[in-house]
Amino acid sequence: MATKAPSHQRQQLLGRAIIYGGLLFMAAFYLMPLWVMITTSVKHLDEIYAGSFIGLPKQITFEAWQTAWSEACNGTACRGLKPYFINSLLMTIPAVLLSTGIGAINGYVITKWRFPGSNVIFGLLLFGCFLPFQAVILPMAQTLGMLGLAGTIPGLVLVHTVYGIAFTTLFFRNYFISIPDELVKAAQIDGAGFIRIFVSIILPTALPIIVVSCIWQFTQIWNDFLFGASFTAGENAPITVALNNIVNVSMGRKQYNVDMAAAMIAALPTLIVYVVAGRYFVRGLTAGAVKG
Template identity: 90%
Template sequence: MATNAASFRRQHRIGRAVIYGSLFFMAAFYLMPLWVMITTSVKHLDEIYAGSFIGLPQQITFDAWRTAWSEACNGTACRGLKPYFINSLLLTIPAVIMSTGIGAINGYVITKWRFPGSNVIFGLLLFGCFLPFQAVILPMAQTLGMLGLAGSLPGLVLVHTVYGIAFTTLFFRNYFVSIPDELVRAAKIDGAGFIRIFVSIMLPAALPIIVVSCIWQFTQIWNDYLFGASFTAGENAPITVALNNIVNVSMGRKEYNVDMAAAMIAALPTLFVYVVAGRYFVRGLTAGAVKG
């Protein structure tokens, strides 16, 4: 009996060791690119070419960050990432606010004011979540041209808002579905109308999903490349397009430290949001998989 228990305990300990070992190994693999990015970005170029890839920098320097931010060339100009970083902020913020606002009211109508056909409308919207954007790029480019928005930031804001509605509506619909209808009925008996119920009761209760929607939209729009590359040009490009251009410029000795610093700059806003509000980010991520 005693030996049985001892062997059981030993087996258990080995099992735990294997589990922790595999998890830490995977964690190391997942952290490696970030580590390489950060260390490379603060090394001197000479050190990099001397063959220090994974090790700590001998001497930390932020020259590469400075270059990436304000001097790096992207083929047309050498102004660094700064103007494009600002572009991305200018386009992301309004697009996030508008798409989230529209999604909130859509979700409210679809769940609390159902009418014949509202489910069909939801189904039509939902497919927009999974639209391969290649299928709409050409007509969108034509339409933006007709609207006089071709190549401009407002044009890109419009595109992101329009194609963001599907996801934000899904978020709010799934959230509002779990709020009992009785709440709306109680408010109706209290004399509140469509707008009053939305503003006074639903929106205050929807704070968590508003955060989820904003974070999701922020990440999606900040990280977008296809729309940015298709609908803007030159000065109006978002940061992802500028980053790709900087990295692909082939003139002289390749400045890997600048490339990594530029990649870090492009990644920082979304990484920051992820670190601060990871819980909400995960909820947005899995929302596409929860029951519709």
């Protein structure tokens, strides 16, 4: 190593500089929108209109956040994002838990209790991951109407749960398939049955994938717009729909700082989850590539 020619060393140094330069430039590009959102949300509206877009705020104010949270107008109602934030929580939490639980059991059956046709069933479920929801919106709207759930939060919980099963089953199937079948056989010889093996043997090993599934489902459901916009209106809308309405209100002087604060409020739950458990989030993302 010591005999390396100096020109070679210089070349290597240059290479490193280019690599780091490129990466830092990309990082700046990626962080810029977040930076703009945050700084804009804490500026006075006058400062914004005076032409400060990228710079630091002269004076930090949380007025816009206050407005976005409890006063911003969504159509005719001016109650801010707060009620819709709560709607989203009420919709997301049950749907996440239900779809994860069902996915766990499905994955267990598909990997550890294979029967003729179980692979076909998995294939049928799997396509659900890639279903363009436009193709089912109309019948779903009709069905929710028939069930008396049209426009309600329980209706959204139902929709998100049933369309989440495909992904959660995929997660658990891919995880459980790497657990040796011998574990189940050993437990069978020990006298444990279908449910006992699931509860005492399989589920305790599945903690990481439970986290992955919960995070993925949380992000998907919280960020959903299509179902929210199609199946709810007014009071029961989730936060993404409310945010879009607030931003698209075209009365008076556009309050960009309120728009950005509202966007931040809508983004915060998933961003926090990402910061806290990013590792699991990435695993969920790459699981979309079926084999992972």
